[in-house]
Amino acid sequence: MKRSHDVVVIGAGAAGMMCAAQAGQRGRRVLLIEHFDVVGEKIRISGGGRCNFTNVNANPTSYLSRNPDFCRSALARYTPAHFVGLIERYGIGYHEKKLGQLFCDRSAHDIIAMLKAECARGAVEWKMPCAVDAVARDDEGFRVVTAHGDATCSSLVVATGGLTVPKIGATPFGYRLAAQFGLEVITPTPALVPLAMPPAFLAQFGALSGAAVEVEVTHGAGRFRENLLFTHRGLSGPAILQISSYWDGRTSIDIDLLPDLDAASWLRAHADSSARMDNVLAERLPARLARAWCLAHDVAVPMRMLPDQRLREVGAQLNRWQVQPSGTLGFNKAEVTLGGVDTRRLSSKTMGALDVPGLYFVGEVVDVTGWLGGYNFQWAWASGHAAGQVV
Ligand SMILES: Cc1cc2nc3c(=O)[nH]c(=O)nc-3n(C[C@H](O)[C@H](O)[C@H](O)COP(=O)(O)OP(=O)(O)OC[C@H]3O[C@@H](n4cnc5c(N)ncnc54)[C@H](O)[C@@H]3O)c2cc1C
Numbered sequence: 001m002k003r004s005h006d007v008v009v010i011g012a013g014a015a016g017m018m019c020a021a022q023a024g025q026r027g028r029r030v031l032l033i034e035h036f037d038v039v040g041e042k043i044r045i046s047g048g049g050r051c052n053f054t055n056v057n058a059n060p061t062s063y064l065s066r067n068p069d070f071c072r073s074a075l076a077r078y079t080p081a082h083f084v085g086l087i088e089r090y091g092i093g094y095h096e097k098k099l100g101q102l103f104c105d106r107s108a109h110d111i112i113a114m115l116k117a118e119c120a121r122g123a124v125e126w127k128m129p130c131a132v133d134a135v136a137r138d139d140e141g142f143r144v145v146t147a148h149g150d151a152t153c154s155s156l157v158v159a160t161g162g163l164t165v166p167k168i169g170a171t172p173f174g175y176r177l178a179a180q181f182g183l184e185v186i187t188p189t190p191a192l193v194p195l196a197m198p199p200a201f202l203a204q205f206g207a208l209s210g211a212a213v214e215v216e217v218t219h220g221a222g223r224f225r226e227n228l229l230f231t232h233r234g235l236s237g238p239a240i241l242q243i244s245s246y247w248d249g250r251t252s253i254d255i256d257l258l259p260d261l262d263a264a265s266w267l268r269a270h271a272d273s274s275a276r277m278d279n280v281l282a283e284r285l286p287a288r289l290a291r292a293w294c295l296a297h298d299v300a301v302p303m304r305m306l307p308d309q310r311l312r313e314v315g316a317q318l319n320r321w322q323v324q325p326s327g328t329l330g331f332n333k334a335e336v337t338l339g340g341v342d343t344r345r346l347s348s349k350t351m352g353a354l355d356v357p358g359l360y361f362v363g364e365v366v367d368v369t370g371w372l373g374g375y376n377f378q379w380a381w382a383s384g385h386a387a388g389q390v391v
Contacts, residue, residue, distance in 0.1 A: 005031040005125070007391045008144050008153040010132055011174070012039045014380035015363025016159030017115040022388025023155075024122020031151050032119065033144070034128035036169035040112040042161065045168070046377070051108035053087070054080040054381070055374035057100040063379065064245055064369045066186055070343040071368045071379060074351070078385040080378055090114045101373045127151075135177055141358050155358050155391035157351075159384065162337025162364040163188050170331070174341065174365035181356045184342035186367045190334030191245040195253075195325040197234035204296040206232055211286050215239055216259040222246030225259060230289075234325065241372050244328060245338055252322040257293070258284055264315025271311060273303040281318075293321075336376050340367040351387040360387045 009020045012034035024030045038044075043051055055062070058080050060072045084102065087094060092114060093105030104110050119126075127148055134145040141154035160174035175185045197205070208230035216225045217239045229237030243253055258266075261284070270280050277299045281290035294300035299314055306314070328334070341361045345354050351366070353359040362383040370376040 003141060003152045003154055005029045005151055005153045007031070007155045007157060008033060008142065008151050009157040009159055010144070010177075011159035011161060011363075011365075012126070012128065013042055013159060013161050013363065014040070014115075014377055015161075015384035016157070017119055018381050018384030019157050019159060019360075019362050019388040019391070020124045021115065021118035021122045022385055023391050024119060024124040026122075026389070028122075028155075028391065030122060030124045031153070032124050032126050032128075033130050033132060033146060033151070034126070034169075035131045035171070037129040038168075039128065040115065041168040042165070043112050043115075043377075044108050045165075046108055047103050047374075049108055050103040050106075051111050052097070052101050052103050052374040052377070053094075053111055054083050054102050054378045055100045055371075056080050056096070056102065058370070058375050058378040062371045062375050064191075064338060065343060065367050067343040067367070070346070070348045071382075073348045074382040074386040075378070078382040080374075082385075083378070083381050086118075087111070087114060090117070099373055132173065135180070137181075137356070153358075155360065157360040157362060157387055157391060158341075158365060159362045160365050162340065163331045164190065164334045164337055165332065167332075174361065178341045178361065178365075181353060181359055183345050183353060183356075183361075186339035186342055188337045188339040189249075190328050190331050191338035191369055192241045192335035192372050193244045193328040193330070194231060194236035194333055195234050195240055195244055195247070196327045196329055197323065198326040201323065202232070202234070205230055205292050208286075208288055208292055211289055212237060213257065213286055213289060214259070216256040217243045217253060218256075219243050219251075219253040220246045220248065228255065233329065235323070238372055241335065245336075245369060245371070247325065247328075249327075252324040255321040255323060256319050257289075257321055258318050261319075262315070263318035264312045267303070267311045267315045267318075268308065270303050271306075271308065276300055276302055277306070277314070293318075335372065336369050337364055338369045340365050340369075343367050349386065350390045351383050352390070360391060362387050 006028040142156040209232040224242040226239035278294040363380040
């Protein structure tokens, strides 16, 4: 029986468009199905509207997965330099902000327009907005049942992303499809997400909302030196978003408020001072934070009133402030989803399901999650590209 298409890609986000364009440009007849009424919404809202589209430092150690080596092959074969080469061919201006993060000079719309143009070069057909009702396997491939008729194909690519920001299109469809075909799904949880703090913490620090400070934050295998932001619900800022991906959901995270300093030695050098500790700390920390922190630790008193042992303790606490989040702000506020389709039954070369010939998973739906800073788009491009070469 003649197939309506060689390849059907479900989900027109970063990974889906990259994959469809690559396959189309290889001469494959590709259909891209998107259920939302606008394409590339996550790209549009990313990076504050300027899309942090890659990170020049992207390498496998910047990704979390049950299977840490899985991302290695795809990332090695489609690097940040490849994507930069692509946007340069389209004349899209870009700049590095910090820590290897590349942003568009003008707007994230430039990236979306480029991906659509790349799909057009590959004569990719579109169905959108179009809901997929069911997927069934037959002898020659797959039948995709949609609100606008069926499509048949030999390769089916699932690029439906994670669960973040449901109001712009996120669905658990990809996970359900994986389960339908016998693949395991590592429980999806919000990552790169602000942390909620309990009422007692908010009573002490909630008034600092808007204050930022550079810290080093650690939990488990994660360690990041970046800004921390106090909010009226808890903690945010790049340092907290990064560590949220490593947080176990139960125990405390460690914050070094003075990462360049042995705080105990520094405080002890002020031991004879009549200045209050919060005024001394305000030399190195925002004054409002210094005050709130000293009140919370019962040390908003003249330095000379504190015995040496207490100065040592307080110094240690400044270098290792242990805070216990009560939770995260959830998928509505998260940038990515940790977990997803278990990579142990996927090929790291092709993204294909080892036990279901013709079925592929690319992008965030897969259990590969990058750090903050362009790493997640690089995974979307690289995994979409890997599948696009073989479907
Ligand atoms: C606010 C925010 C800012 C971000 N900023 C950055 C950044 O600057 N840099 C970075 O690297 N990453 C950033 N990210 C993460 C990045 O956007 C994602 O990792 C990336 O978009 C994942 O690409 P994807 O193609 O796998 O999924 P998505 O881009 O989410 O695309 C999935 C597509 O599938 C569609 N879909 C879902 N279900 C169905 C269905 N049942 N049928 C048909 N279609 C379906 C969706 O509508 C969507 O269009 C940000 C995320 C958020 C939320």
